[in-house]
Amino acid sequence: NRYIPNIYTIIYDAITGRPYRPLSEHQALHLSARLQDQWEQADPGLHLALPVDAHRQRVIAAVASSRVVVVAGETGCGKTTRIPRFLLEEHVRGGVGAHCNVLVTQPRRISAVSVAHRVAQELGPALKHCVGYQVRLESRPPAHSGGSMLFLTVGVLLKKLQSNPHLEGISHVVVDEVHERDINTDLLLALLRSCLKENPHLRVLLMSATGDNHRLAHYFGDCPIVRVPGFMHPVQDRYLEDVLRDMGRPSVDVRVRSDGASLDHHLVADVIEHIDRHGEPGAVLCFLPGWQDIRSVQENLESRTRFSSGSQMIVPLHSSLSVADQQVVFQRPPEGRRKIVLATNIAETSITIDDIVHVVDAGTHKEHSYDPHTKVSCLDTVWISRSNVTQRKGRAGRCQPGHSYHLFTRRQMEALMPFPVPEILRTPLESLIMQAKIHSPNSKAVDFLSQVLDSPLKEAVRDGVQSLQDIGVLDKEESLTPLGRRVAFMSCDPRLGKLLVLSSVFRCVLPLLSVAACLTRDPFHNSLQNRALVKKAKETVSGSSYSDYLIFSRIIQTWRKVQHEGNRYQRDKFLEEHILSRSSLRFINGLISQFSENLCEAELVSRGSECQSPESVYNTHSEQDELLKAVLLAGLYPNLIQVMKGSVLKGRFRPNSVSLRTASGQVLLHRSSVNRGQEKLPSRWLTFFGAVKSSGMVFIRDSSVVHPLALLLLTDCDLTETGTFSSLDQLQLFMFNYNSIRITLTRIYPQLLLFSP
Numbered sequence: 001n002r003y004i005p006n007i008y009t010i011i012y013d014a015i016t017g018r019p020y021r022p023l024s025e026h027q028a029l030h031l032s033a034r035l036q037d038q039w040e041q042a043d044p045g046l047h048l049a050l051p052v053d054a055h056r057q058r059v060i061a062a063v064a065s066s067r068v069v070v071v072a073g074e075t076g077c078g079k080t081t082r083i084p085r086f087l088l089e090e091h092v093r094g095g096v097g098a099h100c101n102v103l104v105t106q107p108r109r110i111s112a113v114s115v116a117h118r119v120a121q122e123l124g125p126a127l128k129h130c131v132g133y134q135v136r137l138e139s140r141p142p143a144h145s146g147g148s149m150l151f152l153t154v155g156v157l158l159k160k161l162q163s164n165p166h167l168e169g170i171s172h173v174v175v176d177e178v179h180e181r182d183i184n185t186d187l188l189l190a191l192l193r194s195c196l197k198e199n200p201h202l203r204v205l206l207m208s209a210t211g212d213n214h215r216l217a218h219y220f221g222d223c224p225i226v227r228v229p230g231f232m233h234p235v236q237d238r239y240l241e242d243v244l245r246d247m248g249r250p251s252v253d254v255r256v257r258s259d260g261a262s263l264d265h266h267l268v269a270d271v272i273e274h275i276d277r278h279g280e281p282g283a284v285l286c287f288l289p290g291w292q293d294i295r296s297v298q299e300n301l302e303s304r305t306r307f308s309s310g311s312q313m314i315v316p317l318h319s320s321l322s323v324a325d326q327q328v329v330f331q332r333p334p335e336g337r338r339k340i341v342l343a344t345n346i347a348e349t350s351i352t353i354d355d356i357v358h359v360v361d362a363g364t365h366k367e368h369s370y371d372p373h374t375k376v377s378c379l380d381t382v383w384i385s386r387s388n389v390t391q392r393k394g395r396a397g398r399c400q401p402g403h404s405y406h407l408f409t410r411r412q413m414e415a416l417m418p419f420p421v422p423e424i425l426r427t428p429l430e431s432l433i434m435q436a437k438i439h440s441p442n443s444k445a446v447d448f449l450s451q452v453l454d455s456p457l458k459e460a461v462r463d464g465v466q467s468l469q470d471i472g473v474l475d476k477e478e479s480l481t482p483l484g485r486r487v488a489f490m491s492c493d494p495r496l497g498k499l500l501v502l503s504s505v506f507r508c509v510l511p512l513l514s515v516a517a518c519l520t521r522d523p524f525h526n527s528l529q530n531r532a533l534v535k536k537a538k539e540t541v542s543g544s545s546y547s548d549y550l551i552f553s554r555i556i557q558t559w560r561k562v563q564h565e566g567n568r569y570q571r572d573k574f575l576e577e578h579i580l581s582r583s584s585l586r587f588i589n590g591l592i593s594q595f596s597e598n599l600c601e602a603e604l605v606s607r608g609s610e611c612q613s614p615e616s617v618y619n620t621h622s623e624q625d626e627l628l629k630a631v632l633l634a635g636l637y638p639n640l641i642q643v644m645k646g647s648v649l650k651g652r653f654r655p656n657s658v659s660l661r662t663a664s665g666q667v668l669l670h671r672s673s674v675n676r677g678q679e680k681l682p683s684r685w686l687t688f689f690g691a692v693k694s695s696g697m698v699f700i701r702d703s704s705v706v707h708p709l710a711l712l713l714l715t716d717c718d719l720t721e722t723g724t725f726s727s728l729d730q731l732q733l734f735m736f737n738y739n740s741i742r743i744t745l746t747r748i749y750p751q752l753l754l755f756s757p
């Protein structure tokens with residue numbers, strides 16, 4: 001056990017990320033006096049009067065008298081930009097600023113960054129050092145802790161809670177947009193309840209749009225609720241029937257959307273063109289479900305004569321863009337050009353794009369759902385709830401009157417659910433259970449998760465625990481195994497985490513870091529129009545690897561090489577030829593660095609940067625494709641597909657076609673996989689990571705052929721039982737044929753013993 005790092009040996013400062021050292025009494029007095037002087041001299045005003053200003057004393061008094069307060073604030077009241085500042089200001093002006101450190105969570109990267117900018121701007125140049133942000137892959141913390149505000153995503157705060165479980169040194173945690181009820185926020189609320197018990201200095205504010213806030217208050221011991229009315233300039237609603245009438249279309253078109261959540265991209269582009277021709281000046285913000293829809297509407301618009309003259313500025317906004325690319329949406333276009341932002345729901349809450357006058361709302365978003373029978377989780381496009389409609393509409397009317405074009409009828413609006421279903425009730429729970437085990441190692445997952453606001457079904461929790469036991473990160477007693485304690489450091493899905501841990505053991509880190517990053521963010525410019533081109537590019541890179549994962553690794557290695565050695569033309573040509581997204585590749589690069597640091601934190605490599613050097617010892621075997629596939633199998637197992645010769649199609653047995661089976665039943669390969677349609681796969685075994693469900697069938701998104709020998713050596717799969725080898729002689733012959741792989745694998749296999757509990 002001496003190899004196993006203890007996550008909690010050092011406490012880190014949640015504001016600066018450096019080792020935590022509490023201020024001495026003398027240092028605190030000195031810092032408080034300095035802060036007080038700075039604020040008195042700068043005397044920051046409030047740029048713009050907002051409704052919450054009038055409620056400042058009520059909020060402050062509630063926080064003084066109760067350690068938890070719910071602030072129910074209507075859209076535009078100013079809760080996000082003002083309340084954290086009021087808290088800090090109160091302490092600083094009262095001479096105790098050094099003891100005030102406010103963490104403010106935001107549901108997304110874009111809002112954490114843009115709200116931090118806005119608050120810093122309102123405080124002015126002399127005080128902006130008190131404000132900072134930290135999101136995945138990017139951090140600009142305040143100059144020091146003591147008199148500081150840090151805006152951060154919920155995921156980042158959960159990670160900080162691993163290295164500072166009681167949030168020592170933090171005076172306030174403000175959880176914004178609680179009503180969104182994403183799985184991370186629900187976990188955070190449960191952890192904050194226990195932090196409040198352990199850390200007597202901590203106070204918590206839960207900020208939510210208006211809704212059922214009583215349940216939230218009840219969850220925190222019937223804490224007080226402070227209501228703050230909002231302010232919005234008038235926003236005029238138009239539903240689909242009105243929009244079609246305005247455009248001179250027959251209302252029969254209303255049926256366009258009666259068949260469910262599917263969206264007509266041409267209609268969306270028509271509505272945007274209509275606004276551009278006839279609407280008032282001002283920017284347009286269009287909400288679409290996903291990246292493919294954004295690309296498709298953008299291409300549709302750009303193919304139109306009106307949009308080819310350059311008098312519009314079309315800006316896509318998606319979570320895969322870098323922070324810098326996302327910030328483009330806040331820029332004002334040159335005089336006479338209309339800005340058209342095509343966004344997913346990441347623009348739905350907290351952010352203010354100050355020139356938005358028109359909102360076009362497709363009424364749908366992507367949502368994860370989980371089928372406990374097939375154990376497959378899907379990302380489906382589904383209708384939003386009425387509270388999402390209100391939030392979207394609220395993005396216009398923040399700085400001037402506006403218009404909201406809903407691309408669904410009034411009747412459809414009435415049929416929408418009032419609030420979204422909490423994510424915890426509809427997604428697989430492995431990552432959440434993993435987090436629960438890190439934060440509360442002695443509780444059973446079912447007990448821990450019975451304490452969250454909406455407990456998931458017991459069966460769903462049991463499924464999650466079982467699958468973590470199957471991959472070897474939890475033992476029979478549900479404790480983290482030595483492998484699990486290392487996987488706990490990885491900021492990704494537990495299966496990918498295991499893959500990364502194994503890659504360090506097998507000395508082939510870089511290719512598998514690339515795979516894990518590409519499975520988190522797709523490097524290709526996938527859109528409906530590009531589908532065939534992407535497939536062709538993948539086939540060229542794949543050669544005879546029969547592995548979607550080796551394609552990822554090869555693409556990333558070549559891209560890094562071209563970036564390093566090529567000129568601008570060569571770099572652009574590489575992206576164009578392989579249909580790659582520059583911003584996704586940059587994000588992937590960031591993920592590779594983050595995962596490398598995770599390996600270092602887990603004491604599996606000596607330095608994060610070592611992982612990325614092809615010459616390093618950690619990449620000794622990175623060129624051996626068979627080994628990479630074997631490690632992929634070891635990481636992703638029991639995600640295994642058996643390829644069976646002969647299948648029954650339309651009632652007839654066809655001896656030459658193949659059928660594919662996993663432990664949960666029959667599957668098909670997705671059309672994006674290079675293995676789809678391959679008549680002669682070199683092995684009867686495939687491993688896989690992601691699956692989607694469509695029309696009742698399970699489609700495997702990506703897969704890799706694996707050698708049976710890898711199955712023998714690295715898994716507990718019983719090959720003789722499944723009929724791969726009919727006699728021991730045949731098995732021996734087979735093993736000699738693949739001597740080189742055997743030697744490589746067996747030489748390093750003993751290192752795996754490290755992970756036996």
Ligand SMILES: Nc1ncnc2c1ncn2[C@@H]1O[C@H](COP(=O)(O)OP(=O)(O)OP(=O)(O)O)[C@@H](O)[C@H]1O
Pocket residue numbers: 048050073074075076077078079080081082118209349350351352354394398399
């Ligand atoms: N970057 C900005 N540029 C211009 N005005 C802004 C900016 N940020 C905020 N505002 C102004 O402040 C108002 C309140 O913003 P804030 O984000 O604090 O509201 P909120 O109460 O959190 O609303 P919501 O819950 O809808 O996000 C906005 O409606 C807008 O008028």
